[in-house]
Amino acid sequence: MAYESDLELGDQVYHHETARRWLLSAAYTDSKLWEAREKDPQNLAVLANTMDRTYDRNLPVSSLTVSRFVDNISSREEVDQAEYYLYKFRHSPNCWYLRDWTIHSWIRQCLKYGAREKALHTLKNKVQYGIFPDDFTFNLLIDSYIKDGDFKSSCSVVEEVMLQEAFDLPSTQILSLYALGSYLATRPQLTVAEERGLGASLLLCGLKQDNTVGLSAQLLGNALLGKVEMLKGIHAVFKGMPLFWGRGYLGRALAVMEKAACCEVKLSKDTLDYMNDLLQELSSTSDSDSGEESGGDEDKKENAVDEDDQAEQAKLPQYASRFKELSSQLESQGKVDSASFQALVTVLAQQNLAAVEKPDLEQYNSRIQAWESEKRQLIQREKEMREKAEQEKQERLAAKAAAQQA
Numbered sequence: 001m002a003y004e005s006d007l008e009l010g011d012q013v014y015h016h017e018t019a020r021r022w023l024l025s026a027a028y029t030d031s032k033l034w035e036a037r038e039k040d041p042q043n044l045a046v047l048a049n050t051m052d053r054t055y056d057r058n059l060p061v062s063s064l065t066v067s068r069f070v071d072n073i074s075s076r077e078e079v080d081q082a083e084y085y086l087y088k089f090r091h092s093p094n095c096w097y098l099r100d101w102t103i104h105s106w107i108r109q110c111l112k113y114g115a116r117e118k119a120l121h122t123l124k125n126k127v128q129y130g131i132f133p134d135d136f137t138f139n140l141l142i143d144s145y146i147k148d149g150d151f152k153s154s155c156s157v158v159e160e161v162m163l164q165e166a167f168d169l170p171s172t173q174i175l176s177l178y179a180l181g182s183y184l185a186t187r188p189q190l191t192v193a194e195e196r197g198l199g200a201s202l203l204l205c206g207l208k209q210d211n212t213v214g215l216s217a218q219l220l221g222n223a224l225l226g227k228v229e230m231l232k233g234i235h236a237v238f239k240g241m242p243l244f245w246g247r248g249y250l251g252r253a254l255a256v257m258e259k260a261a262c263c264e265v266k267l268s269k270d271t272l273d274y275m276n277d278l279l280q281e282l283s284s285t286s287d288s289d290s291g292e293e294s295g296g297d298e299d300k301k302e303n304a305v306d307e308d309d310q311a312e313q314a315k316l317p318q319y320a321s322r323f324k325e326l327s328s329q330l331e332s333q334g335k336v337d338s339a340s341f342q343a344l345v346t347v348l349a350q351q352n353l354a355a356v357e358k359p360d361l362e363q364y365n366s367r368i369q370a371w372e373s374e375k376r377q378l379i380q381r382e383k384e385m386r387e388k389a390e391q392e393k394q395e396r397l398a399a400k401a402a403a404q405q406a
Helices: 016-022 044-056 063-071 076-090 100-112 116-124 135-147 151-163 170-184 192-206 212-232 234-238 249-262 269-285 307-313 316-333 341-405
Strands: 007-009 012-014
Touching: 044 063, 044 076, 063 076, 063 100, 063 341, 076 100, 076 116, 100 116, 100 135, 100 341, 116 135, 116 151, 135 151, 135 170, 135 341, 151 170, 151 192, 170 192, 170 212, 170 341, 192 212, 192 234, 212 234, 212 249, 212 269, 212 307, 212 341, 234 307, 249 269, 249 316, 269 316
Parallel strands: none
Antiparallel strands: 007 012
16 A cells, blocks of 8 residues: 655645654543542552452452452552452453443553553453443553554554444544554555454444545445455454444445545545555455465354355456446546545544544543542442441351350
């Protein structure tokens, strides 16, 4: 794909280092509001011992205990301990009660103590750890990777957003598209599994943006998914993905081009170039196995190409011919934007990200207040249960003493 390392916008060139300055603002990523919460200091050694003894007795550990442990992390080593207890809690009878604020606190603590890889690990293994962040928390993690120039990892987070179908906030959409565009600009060598993840992320996020960036993302997404479909069959596309169950992703990519020809929105030239290269590549390998990796967890039996897949593959010459027609039509209509996809998402972020931060911060403030209210209720309930248990214990002791005297 004809991506460029510098983003040429008019007469001005924005380099990656400059571009990173205006991603999420300092106010958005500032932890002061979070740190200002009411403190509940705990001794982690005591908490760990309590949880171990509770598990040894096959009794459930409360979500409040896990929350206290995560909130009181004060070092990188304690992050590792917390990961263990998050795993234990997820595999306990109380697993469904991991609190949203605990997940948010876990991600913040990982970022604070230089353990970002732990946050990503638990996120990608969410079934084992119960880590399902909200959109604001996703933004913090995506932004952290982007600002360090680690676009591959930022796209790994975006893929989790896609799997969780959490592209609701405009800020998440913009950050995700920026991460995806920046990663693709590095021209990575992708496995089939990676093409599928990136394709689904581009498609589902692009559907949220009614502009050139959104339409170009949809084209790229459908093209990548179409490539997987042509090489590995439709079941390789849908495995674990929140996608529409239906063959013909390359046909949907062409439908995006037809839509662009009928509306005021353009398509970026490099996404069209990518589609062209992809069709040529598929045409040259249509009679042989692609030889690409399918990812370690791809099941060959599930990914077997059936008759319907073969019928779809037979449409490849039609798709290639139609693509050429539509490309010429778009060119003649002036519907091809010479700016790269990366440059377009850069402009989108510059123009819109600051404005969409305000409602996010307002919502986050309200969310913290709600979390604190819920936590106080849990603490009060815990206190009442302990008092009741102590009272019952004293009554049993008194009854036992009375029985011995009698």
